[in-house]
Amino acid sequence: MKVTVLQENLAHGLSIVSRAVSPRSTLPVLGNVLIATDEGRLRLSATNLELGITCWIGAKIEEEGSTTVPARTFADLVSTLPAEPVNLSLNPATQTLNVRCGTSNTDIKCIDAQEFPPLPVPDLEGAVHINVADFKEMIQQVVFAASVDEARPVLMGVLMTIEGDTLTMAAADGFRLSVRKGTLSQPAAQPVSAIIPARALSELARVAADGGESIAMILPKGRGQVVFRMKDVEVVSQLIDGTFPDYQQIIPRSYKSRTILSTPALLKACKQAEIFAREGSNVARLNIKSAGDLEPGSVEISAQSEETGSNETIVAATIEGVGLLIAFNVRYLREVLEVIKTPNVALETTAPNAPGVIRPVGDDNFLHVIMPMHLG
Numbered sequence: 587m588k589v590t591v592l593q594e595n596l597a598h599g600l601s602i603v604s605r606a607v608s609p610r611s612t613l614p615v616l617g618n619v620l621i622a623t624d625e626g627r628l629r630l631s632a633t634n635l636e637l638g639i640t641c642w643i644g645a646k647i648e649e650e651g652s653t654t655v656p657a658r659t660f661a662d663l664v665s666t667l668p669a670e671p672v673n674l675s676l677n678p679a680t681q682t683l684n685v686r687c688g689t690s691n692t693d694i695k696c697i698d699a700q701e702f703p704p705l706p707v708p709d710l711e712g713a714v715h716i717n718v719a720d721f722k723e724m725i726q727q728v729v730f731a732a733s734v735d736e737a738r739p740v741l742m743g744v745l746m747t748i749e750g751d752t753l754t755m756a757a758a759d760g761f762r763l764s765v766r767k768g769t770l771s772q773p774a775a776q777p778v779s780a781i782i783p784a785r786a787l788s789e790l791a792r793v794a795a796d797g798g799e800s801i802a803m804i805l806p807k808g809r810g811q812v813v814f815r816m817k818d819v820e821v822v823s824q825l826i827d828g829t830f831p832d833y834q835q836i837i838p839r840s841y842k843s844r845t846i847l848s849t850p851a852l853l854k855a856c857k858q859a860e861i862f863a864r865e866g867s868n869v870a871r872l873n874i875k876s877a878g879d880l881e882p883g884s885v886e887i888s889a890q891s892e893e894t895g896s897n898e899t900i901v902a903a904t905i906e907g908v909g910l911l912i913a914f915n916v917r918y919l920r921e922v923l924e925v926i927k928t929p930n931v932a933l934e935t936t937a938p939n940a941p942g943v944i945r946p947v948g949d950d951n952f953l954h955v956i957m958p959m960h961l962g
Contacts, residue, residue, distance in 0.1 A: 587621075587651025587676040591628055591643060593667045593687060599630045599643040600661045602793045602819060607657040608634035615654055615701045619661075621674070621683075622652030622699060631705055632657060637786050638705045638822040639793065651676050652699035655683055663692060705822055706806055708813040713802040714748060714774045718794050718816070721801055724755055725791040727766045727925045727952055732784035733759035740828035743781035748774045756833050757784060762918050763833050763955040771800075780805060781830055782812055786823035793819050836955055838943055841934035843907030845874050845885060846947060849931045853923040855887040855899035860916045862897045863889035869959050870916035874935065876909040889916060912938045913959040919944075922954045 600619065608616035611634065620631040628645035631638065653676050664672070667687040675684045676696070685692040725744075733741035744757045751773040756765045794801060794816060802815040805825075814821040859870040870889045877883040883905035890896035912935055923931065928946035935942045938961055944954040 587623060587653065587674065587678075588648035589623065589628055589645050589674045590648070590671050591645040591674065593664065593669050593672050595643045595645075596628075596672055597661075597664050599628075599641040600657075600664055602641045603630045603632040603639045604657050604661050605789055605792070606632040606634055606637045606639040615697045616703075617657060618654035618697055618702070619657045620652065620654045620699055620702045623647050623650045631702070633703055633705060633822075635703060636783065636824045637789065639789065640705060640820040640822075641793075642818045649675075651678065653678075653681060653683060653696040654699055654702050655694055655696050659694060660685075663694075705820075706809065706811060706813060708804040708806060708815060708820075710802055710804065710815065712775055713804045713815070714753075714778065715771060715800045715802055716753065716768075717771065717800055720768055722791045722794055723927075724753070724766045724768050725787045728755045728757040728764040729784045729788050729791075730757075730921050730925065731759060731762050731764035731954070732757040735759070739826055740781060740830055742785075743783050743826040743830070744787055745830040745833075746778065746780050746782055748778035750774070756830070758831065758833055758836070761915065761957045762922075763836055764922070765833065765837075765953050767951045778805065780812060781826040781828065783823055783826060786812075786821065790814050790821045793821065795819075836941070837953065838934070838936060838941055838955070840936070841907070841943065842936045843874060843876065843905060843910055843934070845883070845906075845933045845935070846904040846930055847885060847901050847933065849923060849926050849929055849946075851901045852885075852887075852931060853920065855901050856916050856920045856923060858897050858899055859887050859889035860920055861889075862891045862894055863916045865891045865893055867959070868915045868917050869913050870919065871911060871913045871961070872933075874903070874905060874910045874912070874933075876905045876907065910935050910938065911961065912942065913961050914942065914956055915959055918956055922956070926952070 622629045627642045631640040673686040681696045683694045747754045751770045753768045804813045810825050873886040883903045885901050885903045888898040926946045930947040932945045941955050
């Protein structure tokens with residue numbers, strides 16, 4: 587293999603794939619990045635057997651070939667090279683990769699590419715095409731609500747369903763639920779239901795370029811995998827086996843009070859409350875005070891800590907229905923407010939011990955259910 591590639595392109599490609607490298611594995615090759623010539627370009631791939639990321643970069647290819655190079659060593663080296671062409675040449679007999687750039691000359695010991703696990707080559711027929719910008723926003727609005735508890739693997743994923751031209755994503759961790767709907771530019775040929783690991787979707791949102799391109803999603807039959815294909819990047823993930831809870835049953839059908847607040851004002855109040863709530867059990871109290879005949883309504887957000895003190899912030903609100911005192915995990919409140927794009931947000935409540943529903947005002951595609959905390 588003899589290849590010349592620009593340092594910035596190589597560094598960018600390595601930054602994309604290196605997140606799929608397995609840091610601790612019994613298979614040494616999983617700590618490496620596969621480098622291979624591929625139809626006039628250079629292909630970089632990494633996998634930890636659950637998630638695989640591939641990136642193609644422009645290169646001048648003199649001799650075809652492939653090898654796997656230690657990911658951290660290679661990425662650290664490339665990041666320190668000058669912004670000049672990098673010459674890569676492989677000695678197949680010793681599996682040594684020579685890296686030359688400017689006055690730098692390095693030899694790196696590699697592992698034969700034959701030992702690298704094969705990544706699927708997807709058939710793009712029947713792929714579902716999703717707009718990149720919309721999909722990234724959908725991912726951001728649900729993945730944070732997925733569980734990180736490995737005891738319930740099914741909740742570490744995001745349920746994705748497609749019916750016709752409607753794409754729905756849902757994530758829950760037992761204390762909160764995020765549901766986001768979107769519309770596809772063209773209907774899917776057949777219904778889809780799959781649980782995709784939240785981490786894989788987070789990585790996809792990270793590597794998807796903010797261009798006008800679309801993402802092609804393929805679910806190869808009988809493989810238990812999902813493949814996301816973009817122009818220069820491909821992300822492959824194992825699906826999660828199991829049955830996702832029937833989240834429709836968790837969403838309250840009615841409410842006794844609906845409180846409309848400024849999203850930035852409520853977010854700021856939650857951030858202040860979190861400073862004092864985080865040392866205890868993260869509890870913030872929301873005292874929803876419905877208006878009198880001449881008075882506007884308000885919500886008092888308060889938190890206290892035995893060590894550091896207490897904080898109260900009053901946010902003006904428009905309140906339909908009765909007043910109420912309810913407590914929530916303030917970190918959960920902050921995290922959902924951070925992904926809401928509309929200027930105002932609605933909080934729908936029924937009772938101090940019943941779940942609250944948060945919706946962006948003027949956007950029916952998103953809702954978030956949050957369980958209340960005990961008012962001690």
